[in-house]
Amino acid sequence: MVGIKEVAKAAGVSISTVSNVLNEKKNVGEETRERILNICKEMGYYPNSVGKTLKTGKSNTIVFNFSDFDRSFYLKIINGISDYVNDNDFDLIICTDKSSEKYMRSNLSSGSIILDKNMKDDTLIKIAGENYPIVVLDRILDNPYIKSVVVNNYDPMSELIQGVIDRGYRHFGFVGGPEQTADNKERYKAFRDVLEANRINFQQKSYFAGDYREKSGYTAAKILLLSQELPDCLVCANDNMAIGAIKAFRDNGIRVPGDIAVTGFDNCDLAEPMGLTTVSIPNYERGYIAARYLIENIRGKRNVEPFKISAKIIWRNSVSEKKSK
Amino acid sequence: MVGIKEVAKAAGVSISTVSNVLNEKKNVGEETRERILNICKEMGYYPNSVGKTLKTGKSNTIVFNFSDFDRSFYLKIINGISDYVNDNDFDLIICTDKSSEKYMRSNLSSGSIILDKNMKDDTLIKIAGENYPIVVLDRILDNPYIKSVVVNNYDPMSELIQGVIDRGYRHFGFVGGPEQTADNKERYKAFRDVLEANRINFQQKSYFAGDYREKSGYTAAKILLLSQELPDCLVCANDNMAIGAIKAFRDNGIRVPGDIAVTGFDNCDLAEPMGLTTVSIPNYERGYIAARYLIENIRGKRNVEPFKISAKIIWRNSVSEKKSK
DNA sequence: TTGTAAGCGTTATCAA
């Protein structure tokens, strides 16, 4: 590996002069500057960022961490982050597991965006600080150095359920996601609140605990099929599970929405071709905004007010006007 | 930041003793060991990997680089890489642009997997070396330190086209991807070869240059619609473009496959619900295999023979038996 | 069993 030292020797100057050239300081003669630059090119010198980081303690790098590979919209979030980061001359390290911690500490990065549910609140609170702001997606954390960027799940879910009721549906089933997650709680609460406001009864036996994966939706629907009577409408806390449910219904000769309506949440790529009524979340923008707040916080513009992103309902044919009102 | 030095001071020992404890060397007294470990915990010590990397020149980290956010199957590749890497106690840094180079050089990483088409062959050849093996996906590079992991496009594409011909189709259109990419070339070549073997004529005007994105397929189909006569079958170099084409046809009242058959390549998430006949590539496995070869090469088991992954055809209803044989 | 000191590649301070 050719370093600053080799270049210095080849040029017959000191390492500090080379460093000054590389960092575009003006305290170096034009002739020397050019000569050194040429030598760097000839020798194929490339700066070693580890040495630099160790010395300066700064990195202009942020970390994005996630872990669920089933959700293809994550790529859109990454796209938004990546674009903002590039436009602002930062670098981006994406990590898929707890080895993230390695890059978050050890000033290899100046801040991070956290999406991975496995990353514990406690850990984040420990890591965040004056010189290390964090942006969390899909959870709210009350900490002076952590900004939350969350989707407003409550309003669109309320509106969705009210819309379904207005179309004549009265008997509901619900497939929930991981129970501890904030977004699942919020979606479920909106569902229950609207039912209650409409004096519609909901029994706990019509609740199915899933994990946001397609398979759990499939399973929930299969279980549902064993019960005496099908609800009119199965509300799912996300699209993957809704799609799983639709597949289970179709596999068993149950028509959607003829025999049962189904709703999702996310507007994933499959929602449109499947005709799934769902809630569309602006994912690219979500990533972009998260990156923006993070970098602004890194630059000292402190702002940790939780930010709510709004989402909108997309009606498709998995819910129709109910005949027998 | 609390470092080894602070811990040493708090424990009243030297930094090397702390280092020895942290690295589980046996040359340290049991009592001291425990005391130091406790102090580390109390003070919230976390090792700074930058210092370590700089000193040792080793990192146990690999880089994966990509840049196209439209292809949701990239997540599956990442999933495969991530799993193998975790199982082998390596860390993974994912990069989305040429800032990748920063992490590839500067011994922050010990090797990398390259998917990004924007990463130039020359650059890779410059970076790869005795101590820095590279695995490239979807391109062949002849270099003693670079292993190619590519999909066998030719065979399944040949088989696909022959199958389409056997079903009675005779007039073809082709929507190609970026012309310089190896996979596009191979897919197109298979297409032409099979046509020729069957003495079926193909005119250049039936070739449309796309870029693997849905929109370019949509555009190609729109242009096609302007021509005098539609082919029986539009072969697309990937699914995204095929889906774009199908949408364009549907938007214009052309039935698929009634008026025109369509084929894709990739078996993306949408292919199944859209009923698209296509070629399925085992993406998770692709990532897993790439990671495996990379880490084996890092560990000294040198192997840079190009590796071909086979793919298989999935017949769906975007191609049917043609009535008017 | 523990400590001293050099060194990884870089930047920064200060002196020449």
Next chain:
DNA sequence: TTGATAACGCTTACAA
């Protein structure tokens, strides 16, 4: 305009 030198956090001979 340039060069010596210390320092960043850590590992590792080698000495005590």
